[in-house]
Amino acid sequence: MSIRQERLTRETESGSGPLHKALEWNKLTKAPTVGIIGGGQLAQMLYQSAISLGIEAHLFASVTDEAAPKYFHDITRASSEAWTPPEIYHFAQKCDVVTFDHELVSPSIVRELEKRGCLMLPSSSTLELSANKANQRQRLNQLGYNLPPYQICNTVSEVVSFAERYGWPIVIKPSTGGYDGRGVYIVDKEEEIASLFSNLNAHLPFVVEPHLDLDAEGSVLAVRSTTGECVTYPMVRTLQVDGMCREVTSPGDFPQEMVAEARQIAEKLANELEVVGILAVEFFISAGKLLVNELAPRPHNTGHLTIEANTTSQFENHLRAVLGLPLGSTELRVPAAAMVNLISNSNSQNVMPHLPLALSIKEASLHLYSKSPRKNRKIGHVTATAESVDEALELARQTVHHLSGLEIVEP
């Protein structure tokens, strides 16, 4: 019997739902085990935090996962690309709580494991919401949040009439299958719509939006524990390129009232949706107003700079939340920080020869993901801390340029 099973017996017997389960710390005789499903960079950074907390961490990785499996001590490899409930159940049984590196796990598998008594956090209901963009939009709309204008479309003609109403170009987001720039299509001609429908009909319906003129984009991370404690991180500014997060700066340099409003929205959402762990809330700022763009219930690219810049990183707070521990301070402990993603510019990029020049930028903190390069794949990030956001951004950009081998500057 794992610690979880032992400790949760009472809650399970009393019939309370999965979100009310939590470790009973006062009865633990050894460190609990967190299971992490998916072996990307988020699992890798969660592992670094687990080591500090003295928590055991066990990884369930795909056959092709590359980053985290290189470093975890305890690894269960899936036998094929198609994960089976028995295989994940076998893994989850060894863990006191199971969390995720990504949202690509089928919520139905997660629900099945919950039924069998596994503590899965975030829960299947949270994952269902994030796995489907159309459902997510509808739910946010029902809850009364300010959203970009949108329509859920099932046919070409619905999309065309939306475009005629709002003007070209329009933005099309299939409900499922999107990740890091894949899954966001900017369309400026009627002819392109039909081909999207035939290529992506497995991912219907589509969320269709006008191509808004944005003042800026921002993000707030909320983190909510099994205990119900909920805190938010300061709002950061994000620069997206081709639908992929490229740069993040903190503090975000938005008006104070806007930051307060964004943090309130993120906290309210985490509570209303009963999320456990990190909930990343991405905002559009358009005509001076905050619009909720998208949610992700996991540590998020817009929070990577919290490792260096905030008292408690998003990774540590995610673990604390799923373990039912008090949450750490989310405040900035440096004047300013910037993060720039390292995106592979070819299928054969080798960053190693560029490390000496890149690290000659003394204020930069490097995070490499040990992934084989593939054009447009995120293979690392750099965070720099400084007295001002401009300075930090310049330092982080320069380091990434050096790493990319794009620019040879004498140190």
Next chain:
Amino acid sequence: MSIRQERLTRETESGSGPLHKALEWNKLTKAPTVGIIGGGQLAQMLYQSAISLGIEAHLFASVTDEAAPKYFHDITRASSEAWTPPEIYHFAQKCDVVTFDHELVSPSIVRELEKRGCLMLPSSSTLELSANKANQRQRLNQLGYNLPPYQICNTVSEVVSFAERYGWPIVIKPSTGGYDGRGVYIVDKEEEIASLFSNLNAHLPFVVEPHLDLDAEGSVLAVRSTTGECVTYPMVRTLQVDGMCREVTSPGDFPQEMVAEARQIAEKLANELEVVGILAVEFFISAGKLLVNELAPRPHNTGHLTIEANTTSQFENHLRAVLGLPLGSTELRVPAAAMVNLISNSNSQNVMPHLPLALSIKEASLHLYSKSPRKNRKIGHVTATAESVDEALELARQTVHHLSGLEIVEP
């Protein structure tokens, strides 16, 4: 052929010594491998930094080592407590460079591996110096550093006449075998000397010192790369209890000229002794003057707070140094920080039930070492960052009190 062997062929053929060997980064096609000998908390924290740098790390651990083996992916376990050169050689061959978690490795084994072409950093000559307190004192004296009054004693009568000259009590430090409070004896009676000689005659000669009246104790970490680049960290203040480091605060709040002098001494020492990696220099401050007390050529307890408080941690800079990478900024990135060791108060202490109360101190960063408790064993540490040293120290102390279960305070 490992990367190291391939890349170092030229240097080895040209006959330059081991300290001039270094990885040729411009020729690397994959991440290099760092070997770490010894599986304690230093290896554990080095591993966290290796993950960020995307470096492979391979652990050589004792049969009884407990902390790092729980987390490393690649581990070689020694077959017995007595490490054999063939076993370590087999391990070292798989690594591009080998470094250490502690100074308990026999320098003669390290020298043997160097002869066989392994890159061992710090080198056998550095380890020889730190492994023997009498040799270390003599060498520091020859180099002209200000030291506490001392005498190297081989007989009871030498010790007695030293005590008669300087007054009781005296401090006796056997040359070898000391670590964390073991190996420092404060003696105030003649009768105790004879029993020390009979019990510890394997560790002769003894370094004998007067029991100085100290104003304070401090520490400076120097870090020196295979490239010869050498930088120092700001001076910290240390509080020792029973010869064991208990608390560290940064900045150390010493006069500016003293800090500058201490940093100069540490840098000069690292260069003169040709250390590669971290060199911790512990200082006594007595009658307003700096005296060099002891050296340790490895990441050091007085530098643990650099993880949260300084731009680049001692662990990352140690790795950069042995890998021949540029060193990161050592400056404080927060106003103030304090570290307090968590020392086991019994052989059966269980910190898990105390985690919720301890982590209710929101500014504290916890580092647990996953070691089984043993009275007076360091099993973790807590760092807090704040606006002032006093505030940080109070927060870190409170967290450690909670973890120890010594004090039950309602959160």
